[in-house]
Amino acid sequence: MEVLTPQMMAKCDRETIDSGYPEILLMEAAAYGVARIAVEILKKEFEFKAKAELKLTFLVGKGNNGGDGLAAARILKNWGYQPEIIFSTEAEKLKGVNSKNYELASLNQVKYYHFSDLKEAQFLSKIENSDLIIDALLGTGIKGELRGNIKNIINLINQKRQSKPLTLAVDIPSGVIGENGRIAGEALNADYTVTMAAYKRGLLLYPGRDYCGQIKVVSIGIQPETIEKNSDSLKAFKQQEAVRLKPDRINNGHKGSFGKVAVLAGSRGMTGAPLLSTKAALRSGSGLVYLLTAEEIEAQTSVQLEEVVGIPLVSKKGMVSANSFPQILQFSKKVDLLAAGPGLGRSSEISDLMEKILKELELPLILDADAINAIKNLELLKKYKGELILTPHPGEMSALTGISIEEINNNRIEVARDFAEEHGVNLILKGAATITAAPDGRAYINTSGCNGMATAGSGDVLTGIVSALKAQKMSCFEAAALAVYLHGRAGEIAAAKTSNYALIASDIIDNLPQVWQSLE
Ligand SMILES: NC(=O)C1=CN([C@@H]2O[C@H](COP(=O)(O)OP(=O)(O)OC[C@H]3O[C@@H](n4cnc5c(N)ncnc54)[C@H](O)[C@@H]3O)[C@@H](O)[C@H]2O)[C@@H](O)CC1
Ligand SMILES: Nc1ncnc2c1ncn2[C@@H]1O[C@H](COP(=O)(O)OP(=O)(O)O)[C@@H](O)[C@H]1O
Ligand SMILES: [K+]
Structure with missing residues (x-):
């Protein structure tokens, strides 16, 4: 499903109208989409209340978002509900289709008030006594910080957060900026958002994403071709993409058919990381997983994971040494890809080794953690003879590019895309709202995951999942995006059992089976 900027959406609207x-x-x-979802919510939440008893309050602004709200109020009135409207502006000053919808709502005798005519206590009592608030104050046409009555309305409601009724936002919660998910001073917290035709970026990027609750996309008559033509190949990755992309399994396959993964990871004191990566690869469908690690720790890691084949590498002070390169080169001919980085440690030896790997290997490479930290010359990425997937978190991305973490997080989509295009790599920019970007400009915003996943080793698990999917012959970009989604789903399922507080990285692996089952 496409993710648009407000400008792209407006272009789709305009072309359709033209x-x-x-x-x-x-x-x-x-409006019909909004009314339909409102009814679904009411039926679920207030099963035993009669239609006429339910209190629905529409907050209506002067733009087209308000117009959507006015039309939805009229539709609900015609379905037997008793909605009330509170205008932020003088209804008589509405223009065009919004004015027409005001006329129609009046003809159908929808009750309305003007915010300016209500005393603060009266307004708050209307809000507190509502079963459902429908927020149609501001949509994607927001400019600058909140001002005027809309600011007062949102401030008043937010001050009474404790007693705020269920809220359904029309298109986007008022105050969230559609372009980037930033907040225009304040925003209304919604439990549900009904968005028109396609996702807007601000719904999926933080902090905006926190204000949206459950998001439903409704079709409004704009053709998919119009949306595709006006979008920039940014999509949301959801369950339906996961079902569509998951690798096939052949019934007469053997362990070699499902991909041979080599993981170059671990050092003295960091034996957990390679275990998490290799186990996650095994739990994601890979037929054979090898762990290439420092000889000092190889015996220890092999004892802990029976299914993984350990390959000891020449080491120095507990870390893989640059002299191990001939062993890695030799071994690379036996496998489908090499995933490097988790727990390798930092040293000039590791940097030298990574330089040799990037100069001389040809198989697909997945670089994470210390393998990313070891890259001193970005030119080597472009020159690499095989395909590349990099999986930095914002800290690693900052070290790689010199861009501050804050700037990266404020511009996640652009930063990930620019890097992927400039260096010819597939990039997973990790963190809440993970972005996966391909060298040709395609990108996904992930929709799964939870804050419990911000825990040591969680990234090592992701490396294992990406490796297994790539080894099962997926394209790098799709393997990366699917892995991010599955990792996030496994994290969500784990958190539902353990809580976000108690979640640890191995819980994510333990819940991968359930995620795979959900795709069958
Ligand atoms: N154009 C179309 O045909 C369609 C538009 N749709 C709806 O239209 C919305 C966009 O409509 P508009 O472009 O009219 O924009 P909005 O409805 O978001 O509102 C814009 C108006 O809000 C006021 N405003 C802007 N920034 C403000 C601020 N910071 N504080 C206080 N007031 C502010 C301004 O007076 C401006 O005229 C979408 O979100 C969607 O809900 C849908 O009806 C689908 C069709
Ligand atoms: N708040 C969050 N919401 C969703 N996912 C998150 C959140 N915080 C972290 N994650 C995910 O958890 C993983 C953490 O990886 P990383 O930072 O590399 O950890 P480590 O190096 O300890 O393994 C990434 O996949 C990241 O996207
Ligand atoms: K809104």
């Missing part, structure tokens, strides 16, 4: 599709019909479809 092609002869009446604007008021687009609005009607949007």
